[in-house]
Amino acid sequence: MIRTQEYNLNFGPQHPSTHGVFRILLTLDGERVVKAEPICGYLHRGVEKLAEARTYTQFIPYTDRLDYLAAMLQNWGYVMAVEKLMGVEVPEKAEYMRVISGELSRLASHLIAIGTYSLDIGAFTGFLLAFRERETTMDLLEELTGSRMTLSYARIGGVAADAPDGWLEKVDKFMDKMPTCIDEYDGLITGNEIFQARTREVGVLKPETAINYSISGPSLRGSGVDYDLRKAKPYGVYDRFDFDVPLGKNGDCFDRFDCRMKEMRQLVRIIKQAIQQIKEIDGPVIGKVPKVIKPPVGDAYAEIETSKGIIGYYVVSDGSPKPYRVHVRRPSFINLGYLDEMLRGYLVADVVAILGSLDIMLGEVDC
Amino acid sequence: MIENASALVEELGKKFNYVEINEQSTVIVPADKLLEFMQALKDDYDLDFLTNETAADYPGENKFEVVYNISSIEKGYTIMVKTSVNRDNPELPSVFPIWGGANWQEREIYDLMGIVFTGHPDPKRILMPYDYEGHPLRKDFQWKGGRE
Numbered sequence: 169m170i171r172t173q174e175y176n177l178n179f180g181p182q183h184p185s186t187h188g189v190f191r192i193l194l195t196l197d198g199e200r201v202v203k204a205e206p207i208c209g210y211l212h213r214g215v216e217k218l219a220e221a222r223t224y225t226q227f228i229p230y231t232d233r234l235d236y237l238a239a240m241l242q243n244w245g246y247v248m249a250v251e252k253l254m255g256v257e258v259p260e261k262a263e264y265m266r267v268i269s270g271e272l273s274r275l276a277s278h279l280i281a282i283g284t285y286s287l288d289i290g291a292f293t294g295f296l297l298a299f300r301e302r303e304t305t306m307d308l309l310e311e312l313t314g315s316r317m318t319l320s321y322a323r324i325g326g327v328a329a330d331a332p333d334g335w336l337e338k339v340d341k342f343m344d345k346m347p348t349c350i351d352e353y354d355g356l357i358t359g360n361e362i363f364q365a366r367t368r369e370v371g372v373l374k375p376e377t378a379i380n381y382s383i384s385g386p387s388l389r390g391s392g393v394d395y396d397l398r399k400a401k402p403y404g405v406y407d408r409f410d411f412d413v414p415l416g417k418n419g420d421c422f423d424r425f426d427c428r429m430k431e432m433r434q435l436v437r438i439i440k441q442a443i444q445q446i447k448e449i450d451g452p453v454i455g456k457v458p459k460v461i462k463p464p465v466g467d468a469y470a471e472i473e474t475s476k477g478i479i480g481y482y483v484v485s486d487g488s489p490k491p492y493r494v495h496v497r498r499p500s501f502i503n504l505g506y507l508d509e510m511l512r513g514y515l516v517a518d519v520v521a522i523l524g525s526l527d528i529m530l531g532e533v534d535c
Numbered sequence: 536m537i538e539n540a541s542a543l544v545e546e547l548g549k550k551f552n553y554v555e556i557n558e559q560s561t562v563i564v565p566a567d568k569l570l571e572f573m574q575a576l577k578d579d580y581d582l583d584f585l586t587n588e589t590a591a592d593y594p595g596e597n598k599f600e601v602v603y604n605i606s607s608i609e610k611g612y613t614i615m616v617k618t619s620v621n622r623d624n625p626e627l628p629s630v631f632p633i634w635g636g637a638n639w640q641e642r643e644i645y646d647l648m649g650i651v652f653t654g655h656p657d658p659k660r661i662l663m664p665y666d667y668e669g670h671p672l673r674k675d676f677q678w679k680g681g682r683e
Contacts, residue, residue, distance in 0.1 A: 209662040216647070217671055379608055382585050382636025393608060395584075400611040466559060469604050469615060471586065480587045482602060493672075495589040497604075505639040534662060 174202055177516070181210050185288050185520040188530025192507075194519065201519065204511040206504055211534035219494035224250055224324060224461040227494065232318035234479075234496065235532045238277035240269045240309075241474040243322035246494075248403065249470035249481035250324050253463040262326035262453045263405045264446040268339065269312060269321055271435045271442075275346075276305045277475035278428045278435075281527040285425055286357045288524040289366050294357040301349050304342055311335055324461055326454030340443050346436045350429065358429060367421040371510055371522035374419060381506040384499050385477025386427040387526050391419030397473040409441045421525035428527070462489050476500050476527060496535060500528040540612040543580060547614075551575075561615045569618050570628045573603075577633050581607045582614070585634035588641065590648045592674045597622045599650055603630070620650060629655040647672040 180191040189210035195203040215234065219227045231246045232239040244266055251258060283298030306316045312335060313321040313328065321328050357363055373383070375391040388395055396413040398406045414430030416423025463485040471480035477499025484493040503526050511519055537543045541560055548556045551572060555563040564572045576582040587604040598619045606613040620627050629652035631637045641652045642661040649670035652658060660667065669676055
């Protein structure tokens with residue numbers, strides 16, 4: 169008589185496919201996942217507690233360390249919440265600099281997402297190609313901010329500095345080249361038969377489930393839900409640009425990947441328009457902000473669209489120079505809340521494909 | 536027809552006599568009416584996306600404030616709902632049956648702030664180790680190190 173039983177398999181925390189330190193305790197029936205228990209917290213630094221002992225400005229570099237692949241977008245979300253609390257007006261030029269540097273950050277993050285995803289699936293060349301353009305993006309961001317990853321470029325009321333001479337032209341030139349590079353990735357990865365066989369109809373996420381579980385970013389739009397804060401609730405100057413929100417159809421791993429790929433084409437359009445428009449604007453890059461930042465008593469919540477999804481900052485002020493409470497709504501963290509049900513019924517080999525398609529960032533998950 | 540968040544908040548203030556609206560257009564709801572109110576938000580007002588759920592500690596007033604930011608995908612607006620819970624016995628009903636997005640967020644609040652959500656399917660710590668004692672985001676938490 170043959171007796172079968174379920175067994176456990178430990179995945180991570182030190183495993184390259186988790187893109188950080190993340191553990192999943194899998195219960196398997198043969199090769200099928202019966203239950204998955206995601207365990208996080210290995211990178212927990214207590215950023216929210218640290219914020220309570222720093223001034224408002226001192227907290228900006230900590231936000232870099234959440235999603236360090238798209239640091240500008242993290243800075244931006246935080247300063248927006250503080251600006252909302254204080255009622256500070258941001259100069260037009262600063263808004264454009266935020267858009268350009270923010271979209272460059274999004275590009276860097278998406279390039280890593282698609283590069284490492286192809287690596288997860290087993291295609292090493294895709295990874296190398298994506299890193300080639302990422303290097304250029306990093307160089308551009310370094311020239312602007314002095315730092316490659318932890319940018320800390322946004323300031324409460326504006327940005328740290330104006331673009332150096334000739335920088336905008338360099339970005340413009342790079343953006344001219346970018347669509348052909350994306351064609352190259354499309355040819356190598358998206359159109360690849362093995363890649364499609366591994367990702368299509370795997371990890372299907374239904375639109376109503378995605379909304380119910382507060383999943384955001386390309387993972388939500390891959391299921392066909394049209395919800396991009398840049399379009400739905402335009403912040404900054406996003407209402408002045410003409411761009412589309414790419415949507416998926418089936419909500420499988422391939423659609424989520426493809427959304428990121430198409431989003432890169434759209435952000436190239438946004439940056440090109442922003443460069444056109446910023447040339448006609450003259451003025452300061454930082455608004456009138458007091459030296460010591462003491463917002464009035466109260467609270468504010470602001471959210472923006474990052475490369476991973478919706479990042480929100482809830483800031484409470486008690487009138488002192490230090491925030492009373494800062495909470496970060498991290499998209500990667502909340503996107504993982506549905507991972508257990510998402511993995512059930514798929515094969516062990518699909519676990520990596522599904523986890524990779526959510527594009528999580530452990531610095532952000534564990535906060 | 537409700538077009539924006541402030542119109543919605545005004546309507547909510549009229550319809551539900553137990554809610555309070557403060558000057559920042561935040562809806563304050565008593566803890567015992569929380570579930571009933573949240574269910575109505577989802578069913579009658581299309582607020583289908585729980586963006587954010589968090590808590591703040593106010594030891595001076597002996598309370599925790601739990602904050603919900605809820606959006607409507609279709610209409611594109613977001614409202615803030617707050618409720619208070621006594622610090623001595625911090626217990627609130629979980630909104631997980633209404634919005635699945637509360638799943639990990641409530642676990643995080645329990646872990647860091649120590650508010651127990653009744654009816655949560657998996658009420659355990661998420662960021663700190665399972666055998667950890669204390670809740671670090673409370674204001675009276677004694678932490679080692681740090682700088683003054």
